[in-house]
Structures are given as structure tokens and as C-alpha cells.
Amino acid sequence: MAFNMDPKKCPMPTQDPMVRNKNFEEVALGYTAEMAVNEAKRCIGCKNKPCQSGCPVGIDIPEFIAHVAEGDFEAAYQVINRSSSLPAVCGRVCPQESQCEGKCTRGIKNEPVGIGRLERFVADWHRENVHTAPVVPASNGHKVAIIGAGPAGLTAAGDLAKMGYKVTVYEALHVAGGVLMYGIPEFRLPKAIVQQEIDGLKKMGVDFECNMVIGKVLTIDELMEEYGYEAVFVGSGAGLPRFMGIPGESLKGVYSANEFLTRSNLMKAYLPTSKTPIRTGNKVAVVGGGNVAMDAARSALRLGADTVYIVYRRGMAELPARKEEVEHAEEEGIIFKTLCNPVEIHSNEEGFVKSITCVEMELGEPDASGRRRPIEKKGSEFELEVDTVIMSLGTSPNPLIRSTTPGLETNKHGCIVTEGDEGKTSREGVYAGGDAVTGAATVIKAMGAGKAAAKAMDEYIRSK
Amino acid sequence: MFKITEKVALNPTVTKMVIEAPLIAKKAKPGQFIIVRPFEDSERIPLTVAGYDREAGTVDIIFQIVGGTTMELNSLKVGECVHDFVGPLGRATETEGLKKVCVVGGGVGCAIALPIARELHEQGCVVHSVVGFRSKDLLILEDEFKACSDELRIMTDDGSYGTKGVVTAALDELVEAGNQYDLVITIGPLIMMKFVVKTCQKHGLKSIVSMNPIMIDGTGMCGGCRLTVGGETKFACVDGPDFDGDLVDFDEAMARGTMYRPFEAHAREAACNLLNQEVK
Numbered sequence: 001m002a003f004n005m006d007p008k009k010c011p012m013p014t015q016d017p018m019v020r021n022k023n024f025e026e027v028a029l030g031y032t033a034e035m036a037v038n039e040a041k042r043c044i045g046c047k048n049k050p051c052q053s054g055c056p057v058g059i060d061i062p063e064f065i066a067h068v069a070e071g072d073f074e075a076a077y078q079v080i081n082r083s084s085s086l087p088a089v090c091g092r093v094c095p096q097e098s099q100c101e102g103k104c105t106r107g108i109k110n111e112p113v114g115i116g117r118l119e120r121f122v123a124d125w126h127r128e129n130v131h132t133a134p135v136v137p138a139s140n141g142h143k144v145a146i147i148g149a150g151p152a153g154l155t156a157a158g159d160l161a162k163m164g165y166k167v168t169v170y171e172a173l174h175v176a177g178g179v180l181m182y183g184i185p186e187f188r189l190p191k192a193i194v195q196q197e198i199d200g201l202k203k204m205g206v207d208f209e210c211n212m213v214i215g216k217v218l219t220i221d222e223l224m225e226e227y228g229y230e231a232v233f234v235g236s237g238a239g240l241p242r243f244m245g246i247p248g249e250s251l252k253g254v255y256s257a258n259e260f261l262t263r264s265n266l267m268k269a270y271l272p273t274s275k276t277p278i279r280t281g282n283k284v285a286v287v288g289g290g291n292v293a294m295d296a297a298r299s300a301l302r303l304g305a306d307t308v309y310i311v312y313r314r315g316m317a318e319l320p321a322r323k324e325e326v327e328h329a330e331e332e333g334i335i336f337k338t339l340c341n342p343v344e345i346h347s348n349e350e351g352f353v354k355s356i357t358c359v360e361m362e363l364g365e366p367d368a369s370g371r372r373r374p375i376e377k378k379g380s381e382f383e384l385e386v387d388t389v390i391m392s393l394g395t396s397p398n399p400l401i402r403s404t405t406p407g408l409e410t411n412k413h414g415c416i417v418t419e420g421d422e423g424k425t426s427r428e429g430v431y432a433g434g435d436a437v438t439g440a441a442t443v444i445k446a447m448g449a450g451k452a453a454a455k456a457m458d459e460y461i462r463s464k
Numbered sequence: 465m466f467k468i469t470e471k472v473a474l475n476p477t478v479t480k481m482v483i484e485a486p487l488i489a490k491k492a493k494p495g496q497f498i499i500v501r502p503f504e505d506s507e508r509i510p511l512t513v514a515g516y517d518r519e520a521g522t523v524d525i526i527f528q529i530v531g532g533t534t535m536e537l538n539s540l541k542v543g544e545c546v547h548d549f550v551g552p553l554g555r556a557t558e559t560e561g562l563k564k565v566c567v568v569g570g571g572v573g574c575a576i577a578l579p580i581a582r583e584l585h586e587q588g589c590v591v592h593s594v595v596g597f598r599s600k601d602l603l604i605l606e607d608e609f610k611a612c613s614d615e616l617r618i619m620t621d622d623g624s625y626g627t628k629g630v631v632t633a634a635l636d637e638l639v640e641a642g643n644q645y646d647l648v649i650t651i652g653p654l655i656m657m658k659f660v661v662k663t664c665q666k667h668g669l670k671s672i673v674s675m676n677p678i679m680i681d682g683t684g685m686c687g688g689c690r691l692t693v694g695g696e697t698k699f700a701c702v703d704g705p706d707f708d709g710d711l712v713d714f715d716e717a718m719a720r721g722t723m724y725r726p727f728e729a730h731a732r733e734a735a736c737n738l739l740n741q742e743v744k
Binding site: 172173174182210211212213216217218239240241243245249250251252253255256258259262263266267268273274275276277279351398399400 | 487488491501505506507508532533547548549550551552553680681683684685686687688690691692697699702713716719720722723724727728731
């Protein structure tokens with residue numbers, strides 16, 4: 001078979017930027033079969049599989065891509081499915097440039113193979129073309145509980161169900177999915193895809209109990225002692241938004257990105273029929289540079305804002321968001337005010353945001369995170385006229401589990417302390433993973449943690 | 465889905481509902497709250513627990529019909545279900561070790577004050593209750609307060625029942641008559657709580673206020689319910705809803721409460737039209 005030696009990835013078809021910045025439909029339209037086969041042929045099938053070592057769930061990437069190159073998409077899907085339970089999600093939201101694609105041999109001199117795009121293609125192809133009823137695994141007679149129906153919890157639930165466990169997933173919100181539902185917008189991850197993944201788990205016999213805030217309505221101790229769960233996985237995420245602590249942060253028109261996105265995504269405030277209000281304003285400043293900041297900025301634009309700024313204290317090169325999200329945001333007309341930090345928010349007579357005072361920054365020596373530390377330029381203050389400010393500065397783990405589970409060790413940031421890579425906590429039979437352990441990270445890392453914990457929980461129960 | 469087992473109009477604008485929610489009923493404590501969505505497409509709103517029956521497995525909510533969502537909720541009948549009912553959320557009111565307390569409630573806030581007064585009374589604490597309403601028509605829970613209060617003062621703005629005047633006048637009078645309280649617990653409109661706190665400060669009394677800001681998830685995720693308390697940002701849903709009255713920035717809380725006023729007016733009108741159509 002001839003390799004495709006094109007130095008560049010096959011481009012991803014997308015909605016036109018000036019059209020899509022006014023709708024909530026998916027931005028990237030996905031490869032055609034022909035594009036996928038062509039792109040798959042760019043893979044040279046390295047023996048040592050560097051890409052696989054970059055994948056938090058260890059998908060055998062060269063093997064699945066070889067099947068795509070042959071046009072056997074279902075075989076490709078089965079390879080991915082061995083390691084990942086949410087490929088349609090990961091193909092869309094993984095930061096491939098710092099994971100699989102970052103290690104791709106083709107990427108040394110040219111663009112890496114479009115692994116994420118191929119993963120997405122394979123998952124979408126399977127969803128649209130293969131309709132076999134999922135196999136309900138034979139019961140092994142053991143019960144486990146999962147707390148939190150986000151990426152970590154869904155992955156752990158899927159893996160444990162496949163092993164024959166009776167799995168119950170407890171979710172605090174009224175729908176399952178966690179950040180995939182309340183955080184990531186429709187235009188980046190259609191909710192129907194997430195729902196289909198959840199429905200798949202239900203068909204495998206996984207029970208979902210929504211509206212259940214564990215720590216409040218039931219404690220972990222009660223789940224284990226009274227409900228008979230032999231092991232519990234905590235994947236409660238990092239939901240608590242951070243604020244800057246600058247004057248004016250409580251004015252009307254200042255949102256946390258979590259609130260803004262929850263209103264828009266979970267409560268569907270972007271639809272005219274929604275009963276949950278959202279106040280977008282005309283000129284919006286989103287403070288922060290991660291994926292969540294990009295999601296908030298691009299949502300604001302779609303909700304009707306004229307001008308949307310990303311205000312970030314480091315430079316363009318330091319933006320922690322996925323490269324593709326930054327590119328898409330720029331194409332859609334988001335204005336990047338980098339090396340810039342807000343110091344105060346001002347209000348009009350009615351108490352609504354009127355402007356923010358920002359200060360220019362420059363980059364100094366690298367800090368503990370290895371990134372160059374931003375330093376304020378003295379006397380560089382300037383005024384940015386905006387009527388909405390969205391704070392996207394990261395999140396901390398939710399306190400509800402740690403404050404109601406005696407003996408569950410947490411660190412000074414409120415993250416659950418685990419031993420090794422398998423999510424074992426200081427409480428016997430209690431495992432944890434995802435943002436609840438690491439603080440805010442990525443969907444795929446949470447999935448990797450859910451997977452490792454599922455394996456460890458199985459070993460624990462079988463050794464009892 | 466959570467079944468409504470009882471529904472009573474306490475006055476023309478305030479409704480009590482008893483909801484079947486056995487797990488929540490087992491855990492709920494005075495001062496905690498519930499997130500309710502009447503229908504699948506409704507907004508999520510916080511309502512404070514107004515009572516519970518652990519054996520029957522029910523939780524009481526009392527709400528004022530003020531906007532679109534409470535109108536939707538009020539359109540449901542006994543035997544029908546509310547779509548979502550989540551709780552018990554927030555911290556319970558700390559009542560342990562208190563010997564003599566004055567509970568000050570205003571309007572529908574009295575519904576939240578009642579379980580606290582009841583719990584204090586059951587613990588053997590001396591309870592003085594001051595409840596305020598605009599007029600006699602809006603009076604609620606008089607007998608219930610009588611049953612758990614060593615002294616009860618009813619105030620109305622127009623003097624149509626009890627004593628004419630505001631709740632702070634009754635509080636002043638009680639303190640000036642020589643009553644010393646370990647704590648004053650107040651629940652009602654923000655402006656009322658602000659002035660109750662001021663009155664307490666004048667007399668050197670400690671106060672606890674119950675805050676009810678705009679919320680979405682009620683579990684610490686959105687930050688919409690944030691308040692400034694003692695110069696720090698606090699979330700009413702996980703750090704509260706009770707806070708030290710001396711430390712709460714009431715002016716800021718009042719301003720934040722008006723953020724969606726135009727939207728709310730519109731939603732109320734839309735709900736009115738819709739519900740009226742259904743009646744026809």
C-alpha cells in the first residue's frame with residue numbers, strides 16, 4: 001500500500017466562520033470516508049508506536065488507522081473500543097497536539113497524522129452505520145456505585161459493567177454527562193452524541209440516579225453499609241469556580257464561566273424557548289485562556305454579542321486551550337487581548353458592568369508550572385469598555401464529598417489524595433479519579449483515571 | 465418524579481406543598497434548601513425546606529407565586545409530580561446549645577423561620593417569634609408559630625392585624641423590656657434582614673441571616689449565588705445559606721438580585737398567558 005506523503009493533514013471541513021459564529025450547530029463537519037482513508041495513509045505505522053504512549057487510555061492507534069486505510073471502519077472501531085468508551089467525544093475534545101499527535105513521527109518534520117479527526121470519523125461512522133444491540137454482560141453478582149456521571153464516572157461505569165458488575169451512577173444534576181453536558185457547548189460537542197453514549201451504558205444495564213447529591217442525600221458510608229455497594233468510585237469533578245478577588249467582581253454582568261456555560265448548555269438558554277435567562281451583553285470580556293474560556297467567548301458571540309475579547313495575562317503561545325479552539329475562535333472574530341490582566345471592574349449607575357481596568361503584562365522567568373511568569377508593567381493601566389465579564393480562571397474540587405466522608409484524605413487544594421495510578425484513596429473500597437483528584441484537567445485524563453480505577457476496583461472486590 | 469401529596473393555599477399568593485421525597489425527608493434539617501424544577505423544561509429554583517415528616521417520607525415547601533417558575537409550580541395539583549427535587553442542600557441552621565433566641569420572619573420567609581423556631585422549641589430553648597406581613601390577608605402560619613413560641617409578636621404594615629409597624633419595632637420593644645437573646649435568627653426580604661441586623665447591632669446582639677440569592681445548580685458549581693461576607697466571596701449554596709448578619713454585604717446582595725428583572729417580568733407574563741389558556 002502506498003503511503004500518502006502529503007506534509008499536511010487533510011483539512012477538516014468546517015462551517016464558514018461568519019455563518020457559524022451565529023449558530024450553535026457543530027463547527028467541524030467531519031471527514032468523508034475518502035478523506036479518512038487518505039489521511040490514514042499518512043500513517044507510516046511506526047513499530048514502537050509513540051502515539052499510543054501519548055494516549056491516556058492507550059488506544060492502539062497505528063492498528064486502528066491501518067484498518068481505516070483499508071476501508072474497514074468497523075474493525076477500526078473495535079480496536080478503539082477496546083481502550084476507549086467515548087471515542088466520539090474524545091475525537092472532538094482531546095488536546096491531541098499535546099498527546100497522541102504530539103508524539104507522531106510524521107509530526108517531526110511536517111504535520112502529524114490527524115489522529116483525532118480519524119478517531120472522530122470512525123466513531124461517527126460506527127454510530128451511523130452499525131446498529132447491533134449491545135451485549136449485556138453476564139452478572140458477577142457484585143454491586144458498585146459511581147459518584148458523578150462525567151467522563152471519569154461514565155468510563156468507570158462502562159468498564160465495570162462489561163466485567164459483569166451491577167453499576168449505579170449517582171449524578172447531582174438533572175441529567176447525566178457532567179461537563180460534557182453543562183460545560184462543553186453544543187457547537188463543539190453535540191449533546192445527542194453524549195446522550196447516545198449514556199443510552200449505550202443504560203442498555204448494558206447501568207442504572208443512572210439523577211438529582212442525587214452524594215454527601216447530602218446519602219453519604220458514601222451509607223452507600224457502602226446500607227445499600228451494599230462493595231466499592232465506590234468518586235468522580236465528582238472540579239466544579240467550584242475561582243474568582244480573581246478584584247474590586248467589582250460581584251457587579252451585575254459578571255459571571256463565572258461555569259455559570260454562563262451552564263445557563264447556555266445545560267439550561268439551553270441559547271434557545272428562545274428556554275425559561276432560564278442569560279444576559280450576554282454587547283461587549284464581552286472573557287478572562288482566562290483555557291478551553292473553557294474559548295467555549296464561553298464563542299458562546300457569547302453566538303448569543304449575540306458584537307465584540308468578544310479574551311483577556312489573558314500571558315501571551316498567545318502560552319494559551320492553555322487546544323490549538324484548534326484558538327484557531328476557530330480567531331476565525332470567528334474573537335479579539336485576543338493577551339499580556340493583559342484585569343485589576344478592577346467598574347459599574348454604571350444601575351450597578352451593571354461598564355468597563356474594566358486592565359494592566360499590561362510582560363513575561364519574566366519561568367515559574368513553578370514551567371511557564372514564564374507574567375509581571376505587571378507599571379503605569380500601563382487602560383480601560384476596556386465592556387458590559388459583561390466572564391471569569392474563566394479554573395475550578396477547584398467540590399467540597400461536598402470530602403466534608404461528609406470521614407477518613408477520606410484530601411490535600412490543601414481540596415483534591416482527593418490517591419495512591420499510585422489506580423485511584424485508591426485513604427478509605428478502603430473507595431476509589432477516585434478525574435478532576436476530583438487532579439483539579440481541573442481534561443476529559444481524556446479523567447477517562448484514563450476512570451479506566452484505571454475500574455480495573456483496581458475489580459481486583460479489590462475479587463481479592464476480598 | 466416527585467409526587468405532590470398535599471397542596472394548600474396559605475394566602476392568595478403563598479402555597480404550601482407536601483412532596484413525596486423519602487430520602488430527602490430522612491436527612492433534611494431546618495435551614496437547608498431544595499432545588500426544584502416543576503417541569504422538564506423549567507428553570508431550577510431554590511426553595512427552603514419548610515418542614516418534613518421523616519416517617520411519611522415527605523418534605524414541605526412553601527413558596528410565594530412571584531414569577532414564571534413559581535406559577536408553573538403552583539399549576540400542579542395533588543397527585544401530580546414535580547419533575548426534579550434535589551436536596552437537602554446547604555448547611556443546616558446551627559441551633560445547638562442556644563438557650564434563648566428571637567426568631568424574626570418576614571412574609572414568606574416565615575415559612576423558613578418556622579422549622580427553625582420549632583427545632584429550637586423542641587430542644588428546650590426559649591423562643592420569641594416576631595413575624596411581619598403587609599396585611600392580615602397575607603398572614604400565614606399563625607397557629608404553628610403560636611405552638612412553638614414562648615412569645616409571639618405579629619406585625620402588619622397597615623395595622624390590619626396584630627400591631628401596626630415593622631418587625632424591628634417589635635424586636636426593639638422585646639429587648640428594651642429586658643429580654644437578652646443568645647442569638648437573633650432572621651429570614652425575610654433582604655431589606656428587612658438588613659434592618660434587623662442593624663437593630664441587633666444597636667443592642668449588641670448576634671444575628672444569623674438566611675440568604676436566598678439567584679442559583680442554578682445549588683451544589684457550588686455556578687457561583688451565581690456568591691455573596692460578600694466579611695470581605696470574602698462566599699457561595700450561599702455550599703457555605704450558607706445562613707451567615708453571620710454582621711458580615712453580609714446586603715447592598716451588594718440586593719443589587720445582584722435584580723440582574724434578571726426585565727427577563728423575569730417577561731417570563732411571568734408568558735407563564736400567565738400560557739396557564740390562562742390552559743384554564744380555558
